[in-house]
Amino acid sequence: MKKISTILLISVLLVSCSNEIKVKVNETERNFTEIANVGVYSLDGSFSYEYGDDIQMSINNQKFIFRLQESDLSSYVNIQFQSAFNAAGETVEPVFDKKNITIDFANQKFTVAKIDAGKVWLSSEKIGIVLPMFNN
């Protein structure tokens, strides 16, 4: 009986651990689409590069280019898209160019997670990007 109780306890713990992890992932996703500030974010919260105090933002609406950078270009991430964004759920294949940005964009497939109030939320397995809608 004692043995069965122990097994049950371990199973409950495993389930609760598994649920906790799942909830955590959902929490990250939910948090990401709630981020208002334009920027590039790692979904585990370890990195962000945001438009703000020291970081500038560049937009080319005709060429679908979005860039965040320091004023002396000692760090930047330049992201070129093939077209403007249409609807949530569509996949995009941006081309990245970066300097002194620790986040790794390789093998990341991006989906439009949300479009709202002139902004777009793109997410991949590890990365989230918030940027203004291209406006022709």
Place this chain on the structure above:
Amino acid sequence: MKKRLLLTFLSVLSIISTIRGQEIGANFNESISEPLKQVNLLKKSGVTWVRGFIDLPLHLLENEGQEGKQKILGVKEEVIKNYQPTWDFIQAKKILGDNVHFILSLKIPFERYEEGVPKVDSEEKKHLYNCVKLLLETYDLAKYIDILVMGNEPMWEHEGLSDADDYYKFLNDFANTLTEWKKEKHWNFEIFAGSLNRTAELHKKNKIIPKVMQVVKNNDNISGLDLHVHSWEAEQAENDMKCARETYGITKKIISTEFSVVNSFKPKETLGQWGTEHGYPSTMKLYEYLNQAQTRCNQGNPVPYNEFLSVIHSFDWYPQHWYKTFYKAFKKYNVYAITGRFSCTPGNLYTESTVLWDLGSIYSSRFMGTGIDGLQNPSPLVWPDFIECQNGLIMKNLVVTQNSAFFEWGNMSSDNIKFKLQYYDNEESDISEGDIQEKYTLIKGLKPNTKYKISLLDGNNSDKVIYTRDFITATSIESNYKSLKVTDTGDYIFISLNNISDDVEGVKFFLDGVEISEVQTSLNGQELSAVINYGDGTNEVIYVKL
């Protein structure tokens, strides 16, 4: 011989007849993280130069053996690549902007090594050069400095060594190697030798001083000389500058990155009559008074400004207004930039043998506390002279970008002054000229990484040059991307665009959607933007959050 002397004399005269610089800055010695910590005070002070040094053997070289018998074994690569002080120094430069220029001195005290100065073909020299190159490359340090000084007081560090010739050869080789790296990496800092302390007094006995003077004169890759003046009398600055200009015929730029009358202070001296008159024991020693002043300050009750001034002025050995006297000498001998001790923060109590460097600072939270803005209060001993010198500057600020130069003018001797811009190495060139009608002059359309010279001419007699200043435009960044630069000089905000390329047809600046010009007195708004129109009909907008 007579002809040569005459030519030297004339060339010295021709340099001295035109004022060139005397820009005022702040020295932080080995504490190169301090400019970042004190960045708001630096902004408030209006200084336009910042200087610090790195002791390479102490921090960045692998050494073996006991002091004096050491050997350079290699380079501390990981330390250099992660060296926080370098990072902090660069961050301070980024925050202060293009109108504040940075000087880095490399302290290399060779007396700790058995070999002394490394021979130009030695392994030790290779390690040292690898160390310097990696240091300059890490975080792009080289791009953020305007002057690199190849030493720090070598006349002390090599005292007793008989390798003055080796030091000459080393400086020669080092300057040439740095120049090769500059070309290869598109770095545009200027190379200086030095820094020599109390040259007038020491040059006859010290073997290093004449060799440094000689290499500065002979090597075209060396732009100038750094002189330190740590003395007990205010006349030392004049004597030292005169020695360099006239005895050694140095016509290149001179900077002074450390200067003080530190040797005049006598911490054991009693307060005497002044003490009796001001409620202190006449037998109280100066260092005891200073310790009491610091304690009072720590308790939020600093001694009154005038009392502090009065106690130091009561000693007949203290050269009152030494800062102003030094500055007059710097001006007379055409010193390009000076960086004196900037600040003095609370620290350990003094003893009777303490060297009172702290009394030479412009600001002093140690004795005067901080203001309501949280920044250090001025030191009564130096600050009034500093402000007077600063108010006398012809040029208050210079902001140089890749394609433009913004000059903020200070105290002009006349209201009829013209400017003339030329290529530095071509006296015949005439790129731009005009009247100085505003408090500033903005010149656009310059070439990146090019040396220019601006001259101010008497409007009534255009042959009379009253001021010159050379400058090198910023190097093009190795990227096609454009970026916005916003430089706040205190009085003006200058907005410019980096990496303007041939396909750019026009640039306009906006503050919260309203078009503005590139020179503003304030930016009261939420967002600054630049709209760049390209020849292919597309446009790029760069935004900066304010």
